[in-house]
Amino acid sequence: MNLTSYLDLYALLDKKxxxxxxxxxxxxxxxxxxxxxxxxxxxxxxxxxxxxxxxxLSEKIGSYLYGITLTLGIIAFLLxxxxxxxxxxxxxxxxxxxxxxxxxxxxxxxxxxxLALISMFRAGASRSFLVHLSPAYWMEKIIRLxxxxxxxxxxxxxxxxxxxxxLIIKRSQMLALIFSAGLLLALLGMVVTKDIAFAWSTTLxxxxxxxxxxxxxxxxxxxxxxxxxxxxxxxxxxxxxFRLGEKLNPEMVKHASxxxxxxxxxxxxxxxxxxILRFCMWLLSVAGYRRILKRSFFNLDGSEKLLREMNExxxxxxxxxxxxxxxxxxxxxxxxxxxxxxxxxxxxGWAMSEDDLKVLNDAMGVISPMMEDVGGTxxxxxxxxxxxxxxxxxxxxxxxxxxxxxxxxxxxEDLAKTADTITVAPVGMREEAYLPxxxxxxxxxxxxxxxxxxxxxxxx
Amino acid sequence: xxxxxxGLHPKFAVVGHPNKGKSSIVSTLAFDDSVQISDTxxxxxxxxxxxxxxxGRVVYELFDTPGFQRARSVLSWLQQHExxxxxxxxxxxxxxxxxxxNPRYNDEIELLEPIMDGAGIIYVVDGSKPYGEEYEAEMxxxxxxxxxxxxxxxxxxxxxxxxxxxxxxxxxxxxxRLFNPMKATxxxxxxxxxxxxxxxEEWIGPVSESIELFKTYHEQMFEQTAQSITHLLYRSLxxxxxxPLRTEEATEAEKILVFERYxxxxxxFEEVSQHRxxxxxxxxxxxxxxxxxxxxxxxxFSKESASLFGLSRKExxxxxxxxxxxxxxxxxxxxGGATLFLGSAIGAVVGGTSAFxxxxxxxxxxxxxxxxxxxxxxxxxxxxxxxxxxxLNRALFHAVKIAGRSHALRDKVMLxxxxxxxxxxxxxxxxxxxxKCHKAFRSGNEVxxxxxxxxxxxxxxxxxxxxx
Numbered sequence: 001m002n003l004t005s006y007l008d009l010y011a012l013l014d015k016k017x018x019x020x021x022x023x024x025x026x027x028x029x030x031x032x033x034x035x036x037x038x039x040x041x042x043x044x045x046x047x048x049x050x051x052x053x054x055x056x057l058s059e060k061i062g063s064y065l066y067g068i069t070l071t072l073g074i075i076a077f078l079l080x081x082x083x084x085x086x087x088x089x090x091x092x093x094x095x096x097x098x099x100x101x102x103x104x105x106x107x108x109x110x111x112x113x114x115l116a117l118i119s120m121f122r123a124g125a126s127r128s129f130l131v132h133l134s135p136a137y138w139m140e141k142i143i144r145l146x147x148x149x150x151x152x153x154x155x156x157x158x159x160x161x162x163x164x165x166x167l168i169i170k171r172s173q174m175l176a177l178i179f180s181a182g183l184l185l186a187l188l189g190m191v192v193t194k195d196i197a198f199a200w201s202t203t204l205x206x207x208x209x210x211x212x213x214x215x216x217x218x219x220x221x222x223x224x225x226x227x228x229x230x231x232x233x234x235x236x237x238x239x240x241x242f243r244l245g246e247k248l249n250p251e252m253v254k255h256a257s258x259x260x261x262x263x264x265x266x267x268x269x270x271x272x273x274x275x276i277l278r279f280c281m282w283l284l285s286v287a288g289y290r291r292i293l294k295r296s297f298f299n300l301d302g303s304e305k306l307l308r309e310m311n312e313x314x315x316x317x318x319x320x321x322x323x324x325x326x327x328x329x330x331x332x333x334x335x336x337x338x339x340x341x342x343x344x345x346x347x348x349g350w351a352m353s354e355d356d357l358k359v360l361n362d363a364m365g366v367i368s369p370m371m372e373d374v375g376g377t378x379x380x381x382x383x384x385x386x387x388x389x390x391x392x393x394x395x396x397x398x399x400x401x402x403x404x405x406x407x408x409x410x411x412x413e414d415l416a417k418t419a420d421t422i423t424v425a426p427v428g429m430r431e432e433a434y435l436p437x438x439x440x441x442x443x444x445x446x447x448x449x450x451x452x453x454x455x456x457x458x459x460x
Numbered sequence: 461x462x463x464x465x466x467g468l469h470p471k472f473a474v475v476g477h478p479n480k481g482k483s484s485i486v487s488t489l490a491f492d493d494s495v496q497i498s499d500t501x502x503x504x505x506x507x508x509x510x511x512x513x514x515x516g517r518v519v520y521e522l523f524d525t526p527g528f529q530r531a532r533s534v535l536s537w538l539q540q541h542e543x544x545x546x547x548x549x550x551x552x553x554x555x556x557x558x559x560x561x562n563p564r565y566n567d568e569i570e571l572l573e574p575i576m577d578g579a580g581i582i583y584v585v586d587g588s589k590p591y592g593e594e595y596e597a598e599m600x601x602x603x604x605x606x607x608x609x610x611x612x613x614x615x616x617x618x619x620x621x622x623x624x625x626x627x628x629x630x631x632x633x634x635x636x637r638l639f640n641p642m643k644a645t646x647x648x649x650x651x652x653x654x655x656x657x658x659x660x661e662e663w664i665g666p667v668s669e670s671i672e673l674f675k676t677y678h679e680q681m682f683e684q685t686a687q688s689i690t691h692l693l694y695r696s697l698x699x700x701x702x703x704p705l706r707t708e709e710a711t712e713a714e715k716i717l718v719f720e721r722y723x724x725x726x727x728x729f730e731e732v733s734q735h736r737x738x739x740x741x742x743x744x745x746x747x748x749x750x751x752x753x754x755x756x757x758x759x760x761f762s763k764e765s766a767s768l769f770g771l772s773r774k775e776x777x778x779x780x781x782x783x784x785x786x787x788x789x790x791x792x793x794x795x796g797g798a799t800l801f802l803g804s805a806i807g808a809v810v811g812g813t814s815a816f817x818x819x820x821x822x823x824x825x826x827x828x829x830x831x832x833x834x835x836x837x838x839x840x841x842x843x844x845x846x847x848x849x850x851x852l853n854r855a856l857f858h859a860v861k862i863a864g865r866s867h868a869l870r871d872k873v874m875l876x877x878x879x880x881x882x883x884x885x886x887x888x889x890x891x892x893x894x895x896k897c898h899k900a901f902r903s904g905n906e907v908x909x910x911x912x913x914x915x916x917x918x919x920x921x922x923x924x925x926x927x928x
Contacts, residue, residue: 024515162906298909304687308680315677316513318492318742319524351594376593380536401589403479406529406564429590431619 001042003065003167006293006300007058009045010159013302017048020309027310037307041297044306060153069171076175080182088190095199095241098262105183105270106218112176113281116169120288123165160296166289173282180274187270191263198262199239208237215265222268229264333445335457337423343367344423345392348415350408351376352397360397360427363434368395374411387414394419400426400436404447416455424448425459436460470663471521471579472656473507475571475602477595478527480586481614481641486510486524487867488641489649491742507570512670519670520663523579525571531597534568538604549606552576572605580659581609583633588617591624599632608659610635612652634659642866646678646928682927684740685863686920689855690912692733696726696851697901700840710837718837727760730851734858741862760854769853769882770846771891841902848898853882856919860926885922893918 012018018026026044033040049056055063087101190196200211212233216223219230231239239259297303347368349357357371374383374396394415398404415422426436426444436444441460448458474482486492490510510522528534534555541551553576559565575581581602585595602609611629613622613636622638629636637655639648650671657667701722703714738744842848897915900907 021516028515160906292906295909299906301691308684312680313514313673313676314516315673315680317490317510317677319490319508319510321508351592375532377596378532380532399592402477402592402594405478405527405531406567407532410530410533429619 001038001290001293001297003163003293004058004062005042005045006159006163006297007061007157008049008052008056009041009297009303010157010300011052011057012045012048013300013306015052016302017051018044018306020314023306023309024312024314034311038294038297040307040310041303044310057153057157061157064153065167069174072171072175073178076179077182080179081186082182083179084183084186085190088187088196095197095239095259097201098198098239098266099200099202101187101266102218102269105180105266105274109176109180109274109278113277116173116281116285119165119169120285123162123169123288123292160292160299162292163289163296166285166292170282170285170289173278173285177275177278177282180270180278183274184267184270187263187267191260191267195260196263197259198266199241199259200236201241208233208240211240212236218269219265221272226264226268228261229268231262231265235259235261333449333458335448335454336445336460337457338460340364340366340395340423340425340459341393344395346370346372346390346394346419348386348390348394348396349373350396350398350411351402352399357397360434364425366395375408383411384414387411387418390415390418392420394422396422396424398424398426398444400428400440400444403443409447409451412451412453412456416453419455422453422456423459424456469511469518469520470660470666471523471574471577472582473523473525473571473574473579474582474584475525475575475598476527476584477598478529480527480584481616482527482584483524484641484866485582485584485612485614485639486522488644489652490522491867505567505570507574512673514673519666519673521579523574525574526567528571528598528601529567530565531568531594531601534565535597535601535604538601548604549576552601552605568601572601575602575605575607579607580656580663581605581607582656583609583611583629584614585611585625585629586617587613587615587622587625587638588619590621591628595628599629603632609633610637610655610659612637612639615640644866646674650674681740681863682920682923683916685737685859685923686916688733688736688740689852689859689919689923690916692729692855693848693852693898693915694901694907694912696729697842697848697898698840698904698907699725699729699842700838700904701725703837705836714837718839722839723761726851730760730854733855737855737859737862741865742867743862743865760851766846766850769850769857771849771882841904843902845898848894848901849882852894852919856885856922856926857881859923863923863927885926890918890922 023044026047027034027040030040030043033043083104084101087104088096206214212231215231215236223230235258239262298307342365344366345368347357347361347366347370349360349371350373352360352373354371354373357373360366361368361371372386374386378386396412396415398408412422412424424444426440427434428436428440441458445458445460448456474486476482486508490512492510505526507526508524510524511518512520512522537555538548538551541554543551552572556569556572556576560569562569583599583602585591609632611633613625613629615622615638626636635655635658637652639652644652653667653671653674657664699722701718703718703721705714894915897911897918900911
């Protein structure tokens with residue numbers, strides 16, 4: 001789990017890589033990881049990484065961050081080294097004041113580490129003031145000054161701001177560690193290559209005894225291990241000096257060889273406060289960064305869906321084949337009548353009883369000497385016989401609500417061969433006073449239009 | 461994954477007279493709104509399979525078929541080959557074999573084929589129209605197939621001829637059920653499946669499995685909808701829109717532009733979320749016919765939306781969030797002013813009590829920038845305390861409409877809005893819980909997955925309460 005895999009997952013999800021079926025197939029293939037969602041995401045990212053166009057987003061960002069961090073790391077190291085050399089610069093005229101160095105290796109680290117701790121607590125805020133104090137924050141700003149494509153890459157990426165914050169915190173700790181290593185190296189180098197007379201001097205009224213107590217407290221972490229790295233009271237007394245008169249205390253000169261003993265204390269202080277503690281802070285920031293990175297994998301837009309699609313069965317209910325669009329045939333029927341004739345040679349009813357026909361003829365005011373039911377439970381042979389004896393004008397009642405089937409069309413075609421005119425009259429239900437609906441009439445009209453039989457009229 | 465059509469799973473063919481709602485029933489049972497449904501007979505010309513699959517394994521298969529067109533001719537052919545009852549299915553097979561290439565019997569072949577391949581028969585009639593003798597030939601043919609069968613009475617219109625249908629159908633079918641695909645609820649859907657399972661003993665197991673799967677599937681749909689709504693709220697409330705500045709100071713036109721872009725983005729988020737919910741509930745085809753169907757063009761930021769979907773003044777006061785909003789804005793300003801890196805915050809600072817009353821103000825518009833970087837105008841995250849409720853209410857309203865909509869419906873969704881919608885699901889305890897999450901969303905800080913999960917769970921509970 002690292003920034004590369006996070007960015008790769010981000011890019012893959014952004015491109016919506018992998019179909020639902022592919023994702024489920026992956027889930028089934030790695031069913032042992034079902035309860036380990038992070039591993040699932042990481043493995044999926046690894047398998048699908050190849051689908052991303054090179055250079056990948058992670059490669060671009062990783063390379064920029066590496067370049068910037070390396071540059072800043074070298075600067076931090078050199079800064080530490082030269083700061084150390086400057087602080088320990090000893091001309092031989094007056095001793096080196098350990099207070100400056102102590103401030104640099106004890107006070108400054110403790111202060112910045114306290115700030116770092118607070119910023120760690122506030123890292124969830126997208127605009128953390130303390131995070132923005134960090135030099136690493138400026139890395140982002142420096143990147144913004146890069147040519148267009150780099151800036152564009154960063155502008156397009158919308159990752160969790162907390163990751164950016166933790167990245168800054170982590171890299172700040174690393175830079176501080178490198179800076180401290182430079183300081184330590186400067187101290188050791190100066191001690192080896194020069195004879196430095198250390199002393200302490202302060203405007204504050206601090207008695208050597210008080211200073212000793214303070215240093216003993218500072219040196220507590222290594223007091224047991226390296227007792228010689230804790231300045232003794234006599235050393236403190238001997239190495240206190242005042243610049244007034246620009247002359248060194250003869251006592252001090254007398255014990256010049258002992259003044260160099262301070263280096264052990266300074267080295268241990270650097271090692272413990274500026275390096276070991278900073279290293280712990282760095283570890284803490286790494287842990288925080290990993291924690292937020294892990295959380296961010298699940299916060300990525302689409303990752304929850306990906307996990308769900310891997311772990312939940314694909315249930316489908318739809319048809320895999322798309323139905324061709326239906327286009328209704330025929331237009332409005334051209335042979336329509338609005339009123340019935342007074343009389344017809346024969347009245348037929350499609351799937352209606354003769355009783356129904358009598359009622360209908362009465363209701364419509366139609367006289368017809370012959371009434372017969374066709375279709376329905378009649379056999380085809382019975383219908384054929386009726387058709388064969390039909391001639392003249394025919395009124396054919398049909399149920400408006402029942403759509404015309406091909407069975408009806410076949411009958412109508414046969415009927416048209418013997419009858420002179422056929423009036424197809426769709427009728428509504430009794431509750432509707434036998435009045436057909438407009439939609440029903442349109443259905444019948446389209447069917448008859450499709451038939452194209454000139455003898456057939458539609459009563460609307 | 462390759463579909464595993466072993467042929468051993470239960471199959472059901474939905475058959476009947478033309479235009480009696482076969483496709484509507486299939487559409488509802490299969491959660492598929494792509495099925496062609498119209499009042500023109502003969503819309504379905506080919507049989508179409510709707511398998512219920514789990515990871516590619518078919519649990520059961522449903523067939524939508526064309527209606528009978530020449531039932532009397534088919535029956536006449538069968539009767540001409542009169543055989544003993546045990547041989548009747550063979551005669552039907554012989555009919556299919558002989559007429560497979562005959563276009564006259566295309567529809568009958570299409571509907572009889574799955575039946576003779578072992579599909580159970582679901583015979584559909586319209587119970588709102590009187591029973592007619594023309595159905596008897598169809599029912600007789602189905603009896604000849606020898607396959608287990610049941611009849612479904614579909615009430616397409618308001619008139620009711622159910623009793624006469626029951627009397628007629630009872631003579632031909634083992635089971636007669638009433639089922640309205642337009643109004644059927646999910647439990648009714650499951651109950652129908654349970655009935656279908658009774659047709660054949662071997663089908664009880666697979667159909668029971670499918671019922672469990674449907675329950676899981678339905679649960680997944682609620683979960684995905686809740687996730688989508690949660691995501692919408694989170695994205696909308698936390699969104700920040702930026703506009704790089706060309707000059708040192710922002711012009712009024714630039715301030716308006718960034719604000720309009722901000723609103724446009726929020727509208728897009730809502731549209732995307734609605735589309736996602738429609739996909740989850742398999743109403744993908746809704747959008748084409750019904751652009752902006754639900755809110756009838758009522759803009760997310762309109763006063764009508766605020767009055768209909770937002771909290772009342774009293775409710776806003778009860779939540780006690782106003783103070784929080786003011787404090788939040790104050791802290792923002794404090795940080796903005798204190799940090800040289802963020803630049804100075806200028807422009808209208810909105811908030812305070814005015815945020816309650818309407819929609820005139822949504823978020824601060826600030827000019828931000830630093831010496832090393834470019835200056836830009838920024839608006840967001842959302843400060844208006846009413847907005848989350850408006851957005852949530854609209855999202856819930858849409859989801860409820862979609863989740864409760866039959867897949868057989870092809871008409872427009874009618875909006876029957878009223879303030880009572882909020883009252884149907886909101887109470888003080890829920891409002892407080894939601895408000896905590898809204899605060900986290902609009903804080904601009906990283907939102908922990910637990911908060912999102914909590915919100916999702918609240919939305920899911922509300923959704924289920926509203927839909928079921």
